Amino acid sequence: xxxxxxxxxxxxxxxxxxxxxxxxxxxxxxxxxxxxxxxxxxxxxxxxxxxxxxxxxxxxxxxxxxxxxxxxxxxxxxxxxxxxxxxxxxxxxxxxxxxxxxxxxxxxxxxxxxxxxxxxxxxxxxxxxxxxxxxxxxxxxxxxxxxxxxxxxxxxxxxxxxxxxxxxxxxxxxxxxxxxxxxxxxxxxxxxxxxxxxxxxxxxxxxxxxxxxxxxxxxxxxxxxxxxxxxxxxxxxxxxxxxxxxxxxxxxxxxxxxxxxxxxxxxxxxxxxxxxxxxxxxxxxxxxxxxxxxxxxxx
Amino acid sequence: xxxxxxxxxxxxxxxxxxxxxxxxxxxxxxxxxxxxxxxxxxxxxxxxxxxxxxxxxxxxxxxxxxxxxxxxxxxxxxxxxxxxxxxxxxxxxxxxxxxxxxxxxxxxxxxxxxxxxxxxxxxxxxxxxxxxxxxxxxxxxxxxxxxxxxxxxxxxxxxxxxxxxxxxxxxxxxxxxxxxxxxxxxxxxxxxxxxxxxxxxxxxxxxxxxxxxxxxxxxxxxxxxxxxxxxxxxxxxxxxxxxxxxxxxxxxxxxxxxxxxxxxxxxxxxxxxxxxxxxxxxxxxxxxxxxxxxxxxxxxxxxxxxxxxxxxxxxxxxxxxxxxxxxxxxxxxxxxxxxxxxxxxxx
Numbered sequence: 001x002x003x004x005x006x007x008x009x010x011x012x013x014x015x016x017x018x019x020x021x022x023x024x025x026x027x028x029x030x031x032x033x034x035x036x037x038x039x040x041x042x043x044x045x046x047x048x049x050x051x052x053x054x055x056x057x058x059x060x061x062x063x064x065x066x067x068x069x070x071x072x073x074x075x076x077x078x079x080x081x082x083x084x085x086x087x088x089x090x091x092x093x094x095x096x097x098x099x100x101x102x103x104x105x106x107x108x109x110x111x112x113x114x115x116x117x118x119x120x121x122x123x124x125x126x127x128x129x130x131x132x133x134x135x136x137x138x139x140x141x142x143x144x145x146x147x148x149x150x151x152x153x154x155x156x157x158x159x160x161x162x163x164x165x166x167x168x169x170x171x172x173x174x175x176x177x178x179x180x181x182x183x184x185x186x187x188x189x190x191x192x193x194x195x196x197x198x199x200x201x202x203x204x205x206x207x208x209x210x211x212x213x214x215x216x217x218x219x220x221x222x223x224x225x226x227x228x229x230x231x232x233x234x235x236x237x238x239x240x241x242x243x244x245x246x247x248x249x250x251x252x253x254x255x256x257x258x259x260x261x262x263x264x265x266x267x268x269x270x271x272x273x274x275x276x277x278x279x280x281x282x283x284x285x286x287x288x289x290x291x292x293x294x295x296x297x298x299x
Numbered sequence: 300x301x302x303x304x305x306x307x308x309x310x311x312x313x314x315x316x317x318x319x320x321x322x323x324x325x326x327x328x329x330x331x332x333x334x335x336x337x338x339x340x341x342x343x344x345x346x347x348x349x350x351x352x353x354x355x356x357x358x359x360x361x362x363x364x365x366x367x368x369x370x371x372x373x374x375x376x377x378x379x380x381x382x383x384x385x386x387x388x389x390x391x392x393x394x395x396x397x398x399x400x401x402x403x404x405x406x407x408x409x410x411x412x413x414x415x416x417x418x419x420x421x422x423x424x425x426x427x428x429x430x431x432x433x434x435x436x437x438x439x440x441x442x443x444x445x446x447x448x449x450x451x452x453x454x455x456x457x458x459x460x461x462x463x464x465x466x467x468x469x470x471x472x473x474x475x476x477x478x479x480x481x482x483x484x485x486x487x488x489x490x491x492x493x494x495x496x497x498x499x500x501x502x503x504x505x506x507x508x509x510x511x512x513x514x515x516x517x518x519x520x521x522x523x524x525x526x527x528x529x530x531x532x533x534x535x536x537x538x539x540x541x542x543x544x545x546x547x548x549x550x551x552x553x554x555x556x557x558x559x560x561x562x563x564x565x566x567x568x569x570x571x572x573x574x575x576x577x578x579x580x581x582x583x584x585x586x587x588x589x590x591x592x593x594x595x596x597x598x599x600x601x602x603x604x605x606x607x608x609x610x611x612x613x614x615x616x617x618x619x620x621x622x623x624x625x626x627x628x629x630x631x632x633x634x635x636x637x638x639x640x641x642x643x644x645x646x
Contacts (some may be wrong), residue, residue, distance in 0.1 A: 019493075041421045091621040097420065098366055102563050103620050105556060109613030117606040227432075230425045238421060272436050276429035280414055283422065 012140045013260050014253055019146035021252020022153045023211060027229035028236065028244035029156065030204040036177040038089070040100040044108035046201055046226030051115040053209030053218045054078055057124040069111040075200030080111070085195035091251075093190075112223055124218040128210060149211045156190045156207060157245060161198075169196065177239070231279035251275045300348070303536055306497030320572075330467050339468035340541075347463045347475040347582045348536040352572030353561040354486050358557070361568035362490055363425060363522035364502025365415050370428035370558040372411075375550035376434060377406040377540035379444050382545045385456045393459050397478075397535050401528040408527025415519045419505075425486025431552055438547040445545065453546070455539040471540040478536060480530055484525050489525065498522055499568070530558075564619050566626025575627035583615070584608055 013218055027049065034042040043108055059069035088103055134141040164170040175183040176193050184190055209218075232251050236243025258274050300452050334343070356370050380400035381445050384391055411430035415423050438444050445453050455603040458474045490496055497518045500508035538545045557580060565576025577640040623630050 041424070067424070088617055088621075095620070095624060099563075099620050099624055100425075101366075101421070102559070105560075106616035106620070107528065111613075113606040113609035114614065115308045117610070120608075227428070231426060234422055234425045249490050261573060266440075269436060269440060273429060273432035276316040276426065276432060280426050280429055283414065284417060284425070 003183065008140055009120030012257050015142055016146070017139060017253035017256030018249050019150050019252070020145075020256065021144065021232075021248040021250065022245075023208075023223075023248075024213070024232045025206070025245045025248025026153050026156070026208040027225050028232040028248055029153075029160070029241055030201045030208065031226075031229060031233055032239060032241050032244050033160075033197055033201045035206065035233075037173055038100070038176075038194055038221065039097055039180075040104060041097075041233075041238065042201065043101065043104045044084075044111055045205060045229070046109035046223040047108040047115065048077070048080070048088065048205040049209040049212065049225065050218075050220065050223040051080070051111050051209075052202065052206035053126065053213035053222055054115045054119045056059060056210060057126050057213065057218045058119045058207070060126075061124065073206055074203060077206050078199040081197075081202045082195045084198050085191055089194050089198075097180050108223070112220070113120065116220065121220065124213075126210065126213040126218050128214045137205070145214070152207060152211065153245075156204065157241060160241060169193075219234070229276035234276075234279040235249055235282055235286075238273055247279075249260040251278060254278045304332070307321035325409060325472070326480075328620065331473060334469075334472075337470045340474040341585070342473050342581060343472050344468075344541045346577050347472075347479045348541055349558065349561060349581060350574045350577040351479045351482060352530050352533035352558045353537065353565060353577050354483050354570060355526045355533060355567065356558050357562045357570070357573050358486060358490065358498065358529065359522050359526035361518065361562055361566075361572075362495060362502065363498035363526075365519060365522060366420070366559075367422050367427040367526075368552070368555050369411065369427040369434075371550040371552065371554035372430040372434035373404045373408060373527045373530040374534025374537060374554065375438055375547055376407050376527075376547050377401060378550070379438055379547075380404065381535045381539070382453065382455065382530070383444065393456065397532055402533055403532045404527040404531030404534075405524040406521040409520050412523030412527075415523065426467050428458065429550075431555055432557055432631070435547050435551065443621055445547075455543045455545055458539060460590075475540045476538050478532060482532060483570060485500075486525075486529060490568075490570065490587050494518075494521065520599050560616060562626075564616065566628030569626065569628035571631070572628035579627065587611060605635050 027045065030045045030048070031042055034040055034045075055076055056069050056073045059072060060066060064072065084107065088107060089100075092103055094099055120125040133144050135144055135147070164173060171185070172188050173196075174195055175186070176190065180190065184195075208225075209222065212222055216222060229248075232244060234247075235251060236245070236247025245269060254269055255275055255278075259271055262270075330343070343632045352370060353375060355373075359365050359367055377397075377400045379392075379401040383397035384399050385393060388396075407430070411427060414426040418426055441610070442448070446460035458471060460474065460477070465471055485559075490498070497508070498514045500511070500513045501515055501518050505515055508518075534550065541550060561580050563572055563576070564579055565574065566572030587608055588604055591607065592617060619626070
């Protein structure tokens, strides 16, 4: 039976899975940024993604040049980040994480509602100018668009890593992530840092929103990609960018392979929950994820 | 998170049962005679079902501190299990179907509660989403659950209890009321018993709880089982008494969030909080749509209404979290104290 196993096809599925995993990672990185610095699982990340993509598409459809639309959306996302800090986060400082999580649920309702109230609920097509032609690598077909998305993700991770490691702002981010009170004590301005982080998450949402939007069309269901990113986060650890990448790759590959090779035994459609099962199975072995911080218990 | 203190030192006779007893009396003796069909069908029955779901989730999240984002899945398990027991076992009384459905959900709850033995906080919350997606997938995928009905939508059986058939809006209301009163009473008793105190100990500090001898793993799974049981019965009410049809689509992620909102807005670890929260969640959209069409008239089409409802609901949640983090229940307590001192001051 193993003799007639189609290895080229297997590799094709694997590579396709890994590349779609990168798309999950893109969404997951936005979560990680915010979780690292404020300890909140930001459920509004998906709606921010929808808002960014919808704003961009609507601007382009109204004749705004591509680059300008990008800059405007960029600015809007930064403003939203600042507004969220001013109105929500500042008022909820020092509240338990579950309270903040609920607040981000509320936020996601507001942002989703606002996005569709402003721009309407119809589906928009988004053409980034990259043709989705399969490239042939020695018999293995790989989507050109997926390669592009992977490159963008890699670039973004590199930028974020450099930013975190070598700039003063990045250092401040890391300090806040380490210990909020200590960061306050040495004079770091927490509100400013949070606003910056949320703005950065907004920009990640914009990039992810454009790539996902080009894939699925820009519409309400775009905000549901968070549900794809959550198992990635659980697997990789909520506070690790590297974890988001590796987790995304693992989940993407596992999901595609499962869909192709064992999906038929379940009657198909298993992708809605399979990623969660992979993440859970993994967590039973390592409860803090691949790269998450170890929990130290004190009484 | 609300702080719960056990009332150990109170030696005075307590009259705390008076207010709920009076409310129940009004609900049974007055409400059935004064309401309109609309009141029962669109407000009271969904309110009761969601309150019960809130009571169930509150045991798990409010008392035992395990955040669950999969409540709607357990409602679905309840509704479908009760439907199938009723359909496939001849002569089984409805009440037994409902209890068996609750037990099914309790087993499912234990299975999906297993990760709680190793995971905490958001990791656990996300893992409960697995229940949400898996159950919804299974119920849509295997048509056996919906008796191979082509549309996947099926009629709920009539509500009978001890030979009495509860028909019409008032009947369905009384049936729901009875189920909710009994289960809420039991849940409240449980929450104030040693088991409830174990839940609280696990929530507040797991390690400390383990050291004083609370069986943490057993307590967590028990919380999942009991909470799932109650939420499943709420699901039966939702499907049988409110919608009068059983379909998986109604038990989606939004419903899970809705139940979480109910206990957060109402107040964690508070039985009356679940009722306050449910009242707000049920009544608020109705008020908003009335208000919207009144203020803006034709300008307000259903799409706009839907969107603005989302926005206002989101804003309301955030506002609540900022202004009254302990929920409506604690707000009610404050109002009562103030009223009480005003009355005392005048006397």
